[in-house]
Amino acid sequence: MITKEIRVYRDLMGANEEWAGKTRTLLTEKGVLMLNLIGSPGAGKTALLEGLSSYLGSKDSFAVLEGDVATTRDAERIQALGVPVSQLLSGGSCHLEAKMVYHALMDMDLDALDLVFVENVGNMVCPAEFDVGEHAKVAVLSIAEGDDKPLKYPLLFREAKAVVLTKTDLLPYVPFDIDASRRYIWQIHAGIPIFEVSALHDRGLSDLSSWIHEGSA
């Protein structure tokens, strides 16, 4: 008699979904909201977190998981604020995966937290495809990148629950039509909330923090 062994390799995306589901269940049990910030390199994701930190209540009630290809530069900026932070190095990969996020969360004191931000690897394409167990993805688009990006990179704007337009202080200096950008964003994702923010000039952060606390879940 010949016995046959069949080895099953689960596809990577399937495994990612399982870790993401496990993470979301854990966070929901603990009463912790997790947001996944996604945008290009230099969209201003870290500066946004720096700016938001004054509006989010006690510095030990929220934490940041910093995703990067290399270096701990962003994590150092967050640590300087007195906010709990871990650095997730993707080792060359263009996005974060759920398993790494899960393990980083397990090393945090979730009972002390209300809110976790994942700052994904700077990239408008790949991170939009990967659920890391967040409750909501947030698209971060800098005014300097141009108003047509939502049409050119639609998946992120379709998957997101809010869009943050950053660096609005640059509006006088760059060809960016804010009305057109709203039309393009809503063409991809009708009615999604859009926040106009300048982290450097402390504009628009209060509205965004209200949405985070009340509207994002």
Added chain:
Amino acid sequence: MITKEIRVYRDLMGANEEWAGKTRTLLTEKGVLMLNLIGSPGAGKTALLEGLSSYLGSKDSFAVLEGDVATTRDAERIQALGVPVSQLLSGGSCHLEAKMVYHALMDMDLDALDLVFVENVGNMVCPAEFDVGEHAKVAVLSIAEGDDKPLKYPLLFREAKAVVLTKTDLLPYVPFDIDASRRYIWQIHAGIPIFEVSALHDRGLSDLSSWIHEGSA
């Protein structure tokens, strides 16, 4: 007797290398130089090509292959200049692959061309990993993205033969230290040429076009 058939699936990266090699051989035979422009969404790659077009000689001596996830917006901008252009839609993928570039080139009149630009999908991570048959990769980094990006996304700067710092007209308005950016770039890739450009204000394009014609091969 039992015969065994073994099916061999060549890995995708291997196949990509073969198409890239085939492309490079063809272009070299035809005397056509191909540059692969890589940078974030909104780094100003299309504006750079628009600006460069006045410096590159006859409009039918160079062509552009526009890589995007979705839309033909960038190709339309290049077409408006009277420059031969094709749009390569990656269909959700975060980078261009060599096979698609090869087939797009086969549909062009290579005998009439000296120079082809590939404008890759807006992404600082994945396109740096894929040879599309170019003679040189060129990293495009906008001043608005921040001076630390070469350290955070090192592979692109390691693989590139030149760096173009775009949107230098924004220097008075953003926290970007140009000396630090040069140090960071040369820390990753010692001595690589760096061009400071403002396409909107027509600055630095002449030096870059001289390098393209003389120094890039």
